[in-house]
Amino acid sequence: MTKGSDGGEGLPGDILIFAEHLEGRVAPSTLEVIAVGRELGSRSGAHARVALFGHDVRVLADVLAGTGTEVLLADDPALAEYTPDGYGQAARAVVESANPRLILVAHTSQGYDLAPALAGAMDLPLVTNCLALRFDGERLVATRRLLNEKVQAEVEIASSRPIVATVRPGSVKPAGPAAGGTVTVTPVRVDPSKARTRFLSIERPQVQDIDIAGADIIVSAGRGIQKKENLPLIEEFAKALGGVVGASRPLTDMDWLPKTRQVGQSGKTVRPKLYVACGISGAMQHVAGMKDAGLIVAINTDPSAPIFEVAHVGIVADVLKLLPATLKELKR
């Protein structure tokens, strides 16, 4: 399976990146993965290429080529919308013909739909949700975070077969513009009659609520508030600061607050002047949506909670005791 060495640091074969796009735009995470691929390529002498699937997406191919990489464009009506089956077929075809050393995909909803199934179907090694990747001779070394960000792991995989890896969004800066990119039209055979998953539609959340993305001050509640009955306390605190109430995922999952209030990867990305995290541990999925706030204040009973890593000001306290006391002080 392994191609002959081509002058790199003991690393034969290319790096193949699968691009993601939605509604006419390249996913920002794809540009991050290109940055990872370019960096790995420049260190090991491997050539990083991007595979783009879609229909009438030449414009997107040019955007990707703008990062200085070679884009393999597979245009087919059957690939107009992502489906696990359609893109899976196309991905297998490209991997078979390109025989890369490493396959990179963003660890997004779509990316971790595609990558593990590809690895399973082609019997390939897989490592997912990586913060960093490097080659150590023949081995791929991945840095990952476990157990609610409390443990860091380095794992290694070695194989004569292409390794599939997914990269956690937000781990690196997106690839900037560079010269030398090209677009190579690469037809792949996709048989729609073999597709067992069919795209139906994209559904948007019903918006009948304030848009927290536009707020200057957000006070967000997490599991640390313990009961739905404690929400009025958060609301009162938000009001005292002239802000609005946001939430971490568990609260909107339990319907304590509408989905429109959820801050994080699967909810809203916010950049308020002040963000107060009340009883929120700071899982990656939440932090991704608020880390760029101007001033972050975190209140949590667990001194090892990862939220204190991104907060500017932290308080180890029970939010149910601290907020009433702070409200009293603010009213003085």
Added chain:
Amino acid sequence: MPLNIVVCLKQIPNPDLQFQIAPDGKDIKRDALNYKLNGADEYALEEAVRLKEKSGGRVIALTAGPKRTEQMLREALAKGADEVTRIAFDEAAAYDVGKVSRLLAAAIRTMPHDLVLTGVQSDDLVNSAAGGLVAGLLGLPHASVVTRVEVKGNGLEVACELEGGLQRLYSVGLPAVLTIQFGANTPRYAPLPAIMKAARQPIKELSPAALGFASWEAVPLPYTFAVRTLSPPAAKGHAEMITGSVDEQAKKLAQFLRDKGFGRR
């Protein structure tokens, strides 16, 4: 249309706890951990039981793990699984999701399965890989991050969550594999009589031989995998901490917020 449903469950250390690294740096210290059913798998189990209640059929809960996982399997029985099976894979840590998925796929091949469900991720290793791997290994269609499942004709209609709150809807033919998202439903509590009954129900155990392997070490893999080191993550930064009693903290926080121009005066 009755459905034979296999739901893959994982028992994980409660991620709200503090963790210490074992002396060899290859695992966390496990002697004092308490374990629980993985969060997203609770939703997968509930979805499986609801689909069975609506369409008829059976739910088999499946796990790969040491003896301690029997407690989780009894919980699954009490919450509506008809049968439970433990792949007697005793590796406590099981960091290689590729290997665990190959065991799950081998076990599923021995069971009737119209639908395979699992959680979207495990909160200990956060791979989000087992469902997709199993689908690929079994050659089944799949969909990930599923928030809604409906039986339509001979197949399913599912909604899959994307970033930013969008959902992508698919129709999926059966048999299929779905990974279920947090919040897809409201998991039930097990009623006491069901818990009592579950304590007496049998747990099927699968040995390597039952899955066609000479031993767990002899499971064929197209790669070698190893944990190099575990470590406490280097803090990217750390908040400036406000200390003292609650009243002192409150006073300092209020002052700080006012100094920064927040709070009505």
